[in-house]
Amino acid sequence: MIELKNVTKSFDNKAVLTDINLELKNGSVYGIAGSNGAGKSTLLRLITGIYKPDKGEITADGEPVWENPAVKCRFAFVPDEPYFASGASIKSMAETYRLLYPSFDKEKCLTLSTDSGLDYRKAISSFSKGMKRQAALILALSQNADHLFFDETFDGLDPVMRTRFKNLINEEVISRGATAVITSHSLRELEDVCDELVIIHNGNIVYENAIDIIKSTYFKVQTAYDGPKKEEDFEGLEILDKSKNGSVFELIIKGCRAEITEKLRKTQPVLLDISPLSLEEFFVYELKTKGYSAEPVKGGLR
Numbered sequence: 001m002i003e004l005k006n007v008t009k010s011f012d013n014k015a016v017l018t019d020i021n022l023e024l025k026n027g028s029v030y031g032i033a034g035s036n037g038a039g040k041s042t043l044l045r046l047i048t049g050i051y052k053p054d055k056g057e058i059t060a061d062g063e064p065v066w067e068n069p070a071v072k073c074r075f076a077f078v079p080d081e082p083y084f085a086s087g088a089s090i091k092s093m094a095e096t097y098r099l100l101y102p103s104f105d106k107e108k109c110l111t112l113s114t115d116s117g118l119d120y121r122k123a124i125s126s127f128s129k130g131m132k133r134q135a136a137l138i139l140a141l142s143q144n145a146d147h148l149f150f151d152e153t154f155d156g157l158d159p160v161m162r163t164r165f166k167n168l169i170n171e172e173v174i175s176r177g178a179t180a181v182i183t184s185h186s187l188r189e190l191e192d193v194c195d196e197l198v199i200i201h202n203g204n205i206v207y208e209n210a211i212d213i214i215k216s217t218y219f220k221v222q223t224a225y226d227g228p229k230k231e232e233d234f235e236g237l238e239i240l241d242k243s244k245n246g247s248v249f250e251l252i253i254k255g256c257r258a259e260i261t262e263k264l265r266k267t268q269p270v271l272l273d274i275s276p277l278s279l280e281e282f283f284v285y286e287l288k289t290k291g292y293s294a295e296p297v298k299g300g301l302r
Contacts, residue, residue, distance in 0.1 A: 001025050002047060002065075002147060002179065007056035009042055016042045018203045020056070026146075027177040029169065031190030031211075033283055034200035035292055040183040041080060043200065044149050047181070048077045060147065073101050076145035080152040082136035084124045090135050091120050094142065101143045109142035112168075116161070129156045137165050141172060148172060148180040154189055166193040187280040197279065199286055207286050215276045218285075219260060221251040224271040233267050241285055252277065252285055 002024040009017045017039045024030055024047075034040050045051045047058060049065040049072050058065045065071050084093060090113050098104045113120045116134050118127070124135050133156050140148060148169065154162050170193065172178045184190050190197065197214065199207040218240075224247050237260065241252040248271065253260050257274065264272055277285070 002060045003058070004047070005057045007046060007053045007058060009039075009046055009051060009054055015203055017046070017200075020205060022198065022205060022208070024147075024179050024181060026179050027173060028196055029173055029180045029182065029194045030196045030198060031194035031279075032181060032183045032198045032200065033185070033187055033190060033279075034183075035202070035287060038200040039203050040200055041151050044077065044079075044151050044181065044183060048072070048075050048149055050077075074103075074146040075149065076101075076140040076143040076147070077149040078133075078136045078140045078151065078153045080155070082132060084132070084135070087123055087125065089121050089123055090118060090138065093124070093135075093139055097139055097143065101145070103144040105142050105144055108144075109138060112138040112141060116164070130158060130161065133157055134161060134165070137168075141168055144176070146176075146178055148178055150180070150182045152183055152185070154182075154184065154186075162189070169193065187278070187283050191279040197282075199283060201287055201290050201292060206290055211279065214279065214282050216257070217254055218277040218282055219253050219255075219257060219274050220277050220281060221253055221260070221264065222248055222271065222273040223251070223264060223267075223269045224248045225267070225269055229267065234263075237263055241288070252281075 004020050004022040007017060007020040008015065020043065032040050032043065042051065046053055047065065049058075049068070052066050060071050060074070063071050085096075090109065094104070094106050094109045098106060110120055113135075116138065118131060118134060118138070124132060127135060133153060137150075137153060140150075150169075154165070157165065169180050173180050182190060182194060191211065194211060197207065197209065197211050198205060238254045239251055240254055243250045261274055264274075
């Protein structure tokens, strides 16, 4: 397990992350989302020991990460802009990785390259953007690392390759109990592959929980009525957000779906539709509560 305790990082006297506390458990896939400039990439670089925290402690299985090669060799990190040595091929990079990471599997690297349609001996500089990202993913997965970190890694991959590499990451987590951490601006992408969601805003963690809990607890409701309704008609419902689009009320309600449905039916709606929030809708709601919104709340129950 990786633990962050009161971790703070600043650049040029400007705080990027402040008092971050986070536990990343083995055998899980974590999705990290956040507003622009929230500190997602900085967080991954701190966890993997690329940056030193100004304050706080980061450990992996109880061992400090910073300046600890024995711990770092159990990490695989694919940055948002992968770097390869000039003229390097996947084969030559694999030789280098084998020297740095004791668990690196050359045969696995060759197999993944072949299965992905990549030339193992061709210069990576001649690859397309998507192919370069595939090469970086293949080298990372071939490390057989205990902890895998991917920063906007799926950007540039076509849908088939995105699905393929998501499945490969899941296999690493399921078969070896690895931890995977993925940052992305695409909440739909995280929804497909992750077990846990972490949301960062203004350098702070504003939400952290299992995605299944979001799906079973937060609901988007569309409802309409023949006449006006009073606030007391909706007593007992935890309405988190409300807006109106024409004659239709759009609500976000937290609670048990069956209980929400039963209580709303008692209000005698002419329209009632209840569905779980998508991660994107949940993200927009969470940041809206923090003052980060594209538009103000509209309408109300009246």
